[in-house]
Amino acid sequence: MHKPAEFYLMGYIARYNQSVGIRYVVGIDEAGRGALAGPVCVGAVLYPLDFDWREAFALVTKKGKPKLRDSKQLSAQQRDVLYEYIAAHGRLKHAAAFVSAEIIDAIGIVNAAHEAAAVAMSKLGVEPGRVAVLLDSGLRVPRIWEQESFIRGDETIPAISCASIVAKVTRDRHMEEMSERYRAYGFERHKGYGTQEHLKKIRSDGLSSFHRVTFCTNFSSVPD
Numbered sequence: 001m002h003k004p005a006e007f008y009l010m011g012y013i014a015r016y017n018q019s020v021g022i023r024y025v026v027g028i029d030e031a032g033r034g035a036l037a038g039p040v041c042v043g044a045v046l047y048p049l050d051f052d053w054r055e056a057f058a059l060v061t062k063k064g065k066p067k068l069r070d071s072k073q074l075s076a077q078q079r080d081v082l083y084e085y086i087a088a089h090g091r092l093k094h095a096a097a098f099v100s101a102e103i104i105d106a107i108g109i110v111n112a113a114h115e116a117a118a119v120a121m122s123k124l125g126v127e128p129g130r131v132a133v134l135l136d137s138g139l140r141v142p143r144i145w146e147q148e149s150f151i152r153g154d155e156t157i158p159a160i161s162c163a164s165i166v167a168k169v170t171r172d173r174h175m176e177e178m179s180e181r182y183r184a185y186g187f188e189r190h191k192g193y194g195t196q197e198h199l200k201k202i203r204s205d206g207l208s209s210f211h212r213v214t215f216c217t218n219f220s221s222v223p224d
Helices: 005-009 013-018 053-062 078-089 101-107 109-124 158-176 195-207
Strands: 024-031 040-048 093-099 131-136 146-150
Touching: 013 101, 024 078, 024 158, 040 109, 040 158, 093 109, 093 158, 101 109, 131 158, 131 195
Parallel strands: 024 131, 131 146
Antiparallel strands: 024 040, 040 093
C-alpha cells in the first residue's frame, strides 16, 4: 500500500525512518519518455532525511514561500540554477543514466526507463536498507530497494522534483551536444520532441540513426 505523498513532506519522516534504519531519501524521475529522437534519461538525487529542500527552491522563487516545482514548470535558466545547486551541494549526491534510441526500439520505452532507473540508482553507491527510494509513477528500481511510487510525484515530493531537474538538464545538454552531429534536425531547439519543425524535417529528410524508429512509424522511415 502506498503511503500518501504528504507523509514524506512532514517533519516526522526522520523519526519514523530512523527507527527502521533508513537514513537517506532518493528521488528518481525521467526525461525524454515521449521524444521521437534521442535517449530516455533517468535522474536520481540522494539526500539525508534532515535536508531542507526549501533552500534550493528559494533560489527560483521571487516572492512568498519556496514552492516545489517539477522541471516542466521551470524555465531553462531556473533548471540550470537548481541543477548547479544540486551538483555543488556537499550533502547531496546525484546521478543520471541514458538508454539509447536503439535500445528503446528493441525493448520498449517502459523497460528502457526501468533499466535507466536501475543504472542511475547503482551510480549513487548507497546500500539497500539505508535508503527509501521515491519514484514518479511509471518507474521502478530492482526489488532490493525499499521504494514507493507516486502519481505526479515530481510536483509533490521534493526528492522526485530534484531528480526531474537532473534528468531534464542532463538530457537537454546531451541533445544540444548531439545537434552538432545531426545539424539538420534542430535537436538543440526541440530536444527530439515532435514539434512541427521536427515533424516537417522527418517528412522531408527521413529519420537519422538517432531517432526512435518505433516512435516515428507514422511519419517516415529510416533512409538508406
